[in-house]
Amino acid sequence: MSYQLTLEPLGATIEVEEGQTLLDAALRQGIYIPHACGHGLCGTCKVQVCEGEVDHGAANPFALMDMERDDGKTLACCATLQADTVIEADIEDEPDALIIPVRDFRATVARIEQLTPTIKALHLTLDKPIQYQAGQYVQVQIPSLGQSRAFSIANAPNADGFASEIELNVRQVPGGAGTTWLHESLKAGDQLTVAGPYGRFFVRHSAAQPMVFMAGGSGLSSPRAMIQELLARDCAQPITLIYGQRSREELYYDDEFRALAAQYPHFTYIPAISGDAECGDWSGARGFVHEAAREHFAGNFSGQKAYLCGPPPMVEACISTLMQGRLFERDIYTEKFISAADAQGTRSPLFKRV
Numbered sequence: 001m002s003y004q005l006t007l008e009p010l011g012a013t014i015e016v017e018e019g020q021t022l023l024d025a026a027l028r029q030g031i032y033i034p035h036a037c038g039h040g041l042c043g044t045c046k047v048q049v050c051e052g053e054v055d056h057g058a059a060n061p062f063a064l065m066d067m068e069r070d071d072g073k074t075l076a077c078c079a080t081l082q083a084d085t086v087i088e089a090d091i092e093d094e095p096d097a098l099i100i101p102v103r104d105f106r107a108t109v110a111r112i113e114q115l116t117p118t119i120k121a122l123h124l125t126l127d128k129p130i131q132y133q134a135g136q137y138v139q140v141q142i143p144s145l146g147q148s149r150a151f152s153i154a155n156a157p158n159a160d161g162f163a164s165e166i167e168l169n170v171r172q173v174p175g176g177a178g179t180t181w182l183h184e185s186l187k188a189g190d191q192l193t194v195a196g197p198y199g200r201f202f203v204r205h206s207a208a209q210p211m212v213f214m215a216g217g218s219g220l221s222s223p224r225a226m227i228q229e230l231l232a233r234d235c236a237q238p239i240t241l242i243y244g245q246r247s248r249e250e251l252y253y254d255d256e257f258r259a260l261a262a263q264y265p266h267f268t269y270i271p272a273i274s275g276d277a278e279c280g281d282w283s284g285a286r287g288f289v290h291e292a293a294r295e296h297f298a299g300n301f302s303g304q305k306a307y308l309c310g311p312p313p314m315v316e317a318c319i320s321t322l323m324q325g326r327l328f329e330r331d332i333y334t335e336k337f338i339s340a341a342d343a344q345g346t347r348s349p350l351f352k353r354v
């Protein structure tokens with residue numbers, strides 16, 4: 001059984017299977033509806049139901065309030081159809097976006113590497129190459145939960161835009177069901193179901209401007225792929241990476257970025273440590289990512305394109321610092337690693353589109 005979904009203002013009509021979410025159906029047809037967490041937590045995928053009937057599914061009450069439900073709003077990542085339906089979505093034209101329909105992949109775990117005490121790298125071999133833009137993410141099905149979790153792809157695709165092997169950097173969240181399963185039960189040789197690519201966190205190559213990447217925790221994954229891609233494409237614009245961790249032992253891929261900074265004069269790498277006790281003989285930047293960025297740029301970010309990736313509080317602090325430093329919403333792109341703990345207040349009070 002399936003229903004017809006018409007998406008305005010595009011006027012496109014697609015089939016939605018019973019039980020399939022509106023977001024899944026749209027993305028698999030190459031139609032982009034803004035989204036982030038993919039499972040009812042952040043409210044980014046909110047759409048207006050103009051005609052028809054939907055089931056709101058597992059929408060979090062903070063991401064979709066009662067008042068909004070009464071107004072005919074729903075979350076495309078959770079909602080399923082009960083009748084032929086028309087929705088209106090906030091679909092923006094994005095000149096740097098490739099139209100890549102979401103697909104399912106069977107992934108075999110080639111190896112697992114312990115990058116830091118809390119972060120593991122999962123190296124996955126896919127049953128067919130995946131096309132994606134560096135910075136995008138996949139949804140990994142967690143067998144023990146019957147749910148998926150989002151993880152950014154930490155390596156750039158090949159020059160043709162495809163890759164048969166992807167790397168995910170997974171931080172174990174205390175009390176987190178999915179990341180604990182990935183850390184404690186997954187082994188080399190196991191198989192996983194992965195869907196993607198998702199998201200609009202990728203380099204705006206058409207802008208041809210200097211770029212600052214700001215990353216915290218496991219949020220280095222997307223910037224790593226994006227920087228790998230920029231350097232492989234011989235991008236001549238200045239590139240700065242400011243990367244923060246609590247302690248030195250959590251600073252993964254530090255040697256790799258130091259080597260890149262030595263090799264490419266237009267690439268600057270600034271690691272920063274925020275914890276007090278664990279610094280030892282650390283002579284680099286201290287403090288949070290936004291503080292290290294403010295110091296490096298002397299508080300003036302004008303002329304940059306900024307790409308922020310990591311936990312929501314880090315991203316919010318960076319947005320404030322960038323805006324105080326003369327950068328505006330149109331030049332700031334974010335990927336927030338939202339989890340169930342962040343469900344309240346994940347939309348930036350500073351941004352209209354995040």
Ligand SMILES: Cc1cc2nc3c(=O)[nH]c(=O)nc-3n(C[C@H](O)[C@H](O)[C@H](O)COP(=O)(O)OP(=O)(O)OC[C@H]3O[C@@H](n4cnc5c(N)ncnc54)[C@H](O)[C@@H]3O)c2cc1C
Binds near residue numbers: 150335
């Ligand atoms: C676009 C995107 C990309 C991402 N990329 C990465 C990546 O590359 N690497 C990475 O490590 N992470 C990434 N994440 C984050 C990753 O998806 C989360 O760490 C993950 O969702 C947490 O899953 P979990 O099942 O372990 O935790 P969950 O079980 O979902 O719980 C998360 C936290 O919330 C708490 N919690 C659970 N339920 C509730 C509740 N109802 N109310 C309040 N608190 C609750 C838990 O105790 C725990 O502390 C990304 C997230 C997004 C949205």
Ligand code: FES
Binds near residue numbers: 041043044045046063
């Ligand atoms: S993407 Fe739908 S609520 Fe986050």
